[in-house]
Amino acid sequence: VGRGAELTRKLLAFARRQRLSPAAIAPAALLADLGRMLERTLGEAVQVRISCDDRVPAVYADAVQLENALLNLALNARDAMPRGGRLAISASEEELGQRPEGSELPAGRYIRFTVADTGLGMAPDVLARAFEPFFTTKDAGKGSGLGLSMVYGFVKQSGGHLVADSRLGYGTTIDLILPLAANPASPPGMTTGAGLPRGSGTVLVVEDEAEVRDVAVAFLRGFGYDVLEAGDAEQALRHLHDSAPIALLFSDVVLGDGASGIELALSARRLRPGLPVLLTSGHELGNTTPHAFTLLRKPYRREELAAAAQAALHGNS
Ligand SMILES: Nc1ncnc2c1ncn2[C@@H]1O[C@H](COP(=O)(O)OP(=O)(O)OP(=O)(O)O)[C@@H](O)[C@H]1O
Ligand SMILES: [Mg+2]
Structure with missing residues (x-):
């Protein structure tokens, strides 16, 4: 909880002047870390399931901000499951042939992170406004309404796209589609968590x-x-x-x-x-x-x- 609060505090502090330091990050390692943290944080009523193949290639993003974005989504999911439920987080590689609805992404390969819960879901009018800064349905003092707008800003700034799907009474699924690190456009010499280069000297x-x-x-x-x-x-x-x-x-x-x-x-x-x-x-x-x-x-x-x-x-x- 302490770490979550700290990450959120930093994100809030820097939201206005955020400088992203993207690097190649191995999704499997990132999600394994996040899963351990969430299991300690979310309480027993929420079952956390992480699924990501070790072979999913590196995503190109700011590691701290990506972790933060996924954490924000997980906390929203927990809040939507007051009596417990399942939270599934996964990452996979995806070839996007044509632009997904509403996105300006060029065709190519991406990493799709999916955060799905079995919570209360959102009515269409709530879903339509959920990404607005300061929009919240939580009690005063509980939610700032900044979580999703920061996630959205981060994804856009990272050259990615966000897809949200929710049904009242069934749950919510949020997908973050982010660029692959092996993209020729991203800088060389970046490394994955798994295969860190050995140093000498x-x-x-x-x-x-x-x-x-x-x-x-x-x-x-x-x-x-x-x-x-x-x-x-x-x-x-x-x-x-x-x-x-x-x-x-x-x-x-x-x-x-x-x-x-x-x-x-x-x-x-x-x-x-x-x-x-x-x-x-x-x-x-x-x-x-x-x-x-x-x-x-x-x-x-x-x-x-x-x-x-x-x-x-x-x-x-
Ligand atoms: N997984 C979800 N299930 C149901 N409703 C959600 C979910 N995620 C977000 N919402 C709805 O969208 C609103 C906005 O979410 P957002 O994360 O931006 O703010 P918040 O969670 O209310 O506050 P903050 O994240 O700043 O503490 C929430 O108040 C809630 O109504
Ligand atoms: Mg939130």
Whole structure:
């Protein structure tokens, strides 16, 4: 519940100025994670069924926002099943020959996520308005009426399409149709959750918050990198003055005590010309920082860090 609330809070906060960081995401891994979370969150009365073949290819979308969208749909489903019921979430690959009704999608291959419940359903007049911002049938203080409008906005911004079907008394099915990552239009070098690229070489991780640093270090070691750690710019500079080989500098932008990851990166480049640099920040700075260092937005998923580190190391960031 805590995680759900946190995701929802972030989505609300950023709804107006959302910067999507799409990447290739393996639907099976994403849904398995989501299923575990939902089983803990939705209570015993709701039976959660996840179905997704491991071979369903990667979708191209912002992982955090996609998870958030599916979570919003699942919470709506729970609310529509006050006495329990079944929630089925699935993903499959689909070839769209002609445009589905009302969409502007070009023909091609897509991933269709389906969230179906056996709840109260919606009357036609409710369904017609359900996607309007602030439209809610819930009691004051219960629903903001923003869930579905955010899902809709996310899907459209991601180059996808949404189909909703509901019958009063029978239940509701919502489909999110999103682009396939293997589309030639999406950037190369992206990876799936299942087949993360192995890393090699040493990454210098600079992060002032110990807990966040521990997570980054654990992820990077998991990918196969050796890791040097620093809790502040001074410590990082000591490593850079040493002769230890460093393949990549991965630093937070705001380092505490007024120190800046951007300044650190510039000093690192003076000490070690050409050193690959990847910066990370929770602030909205865009995809690059001043001086054109690549930026990984926080919070990031394991897959996103893997892809960003590879891209920085191989100079195609
Ligand atoms: N799965 C569903 N079954 C039945 N009705 C639904 C379902 N999903 C949405 N609705 C209807 O659409 C309305 C709008 O949904 P939306 O998610 O946008 O807002 P909300 O759930 O009311 O509030 P919020 O999500 O912001 O907390 C709901 O109030 C409900 O009437
Ligand atoms: Mg909702």
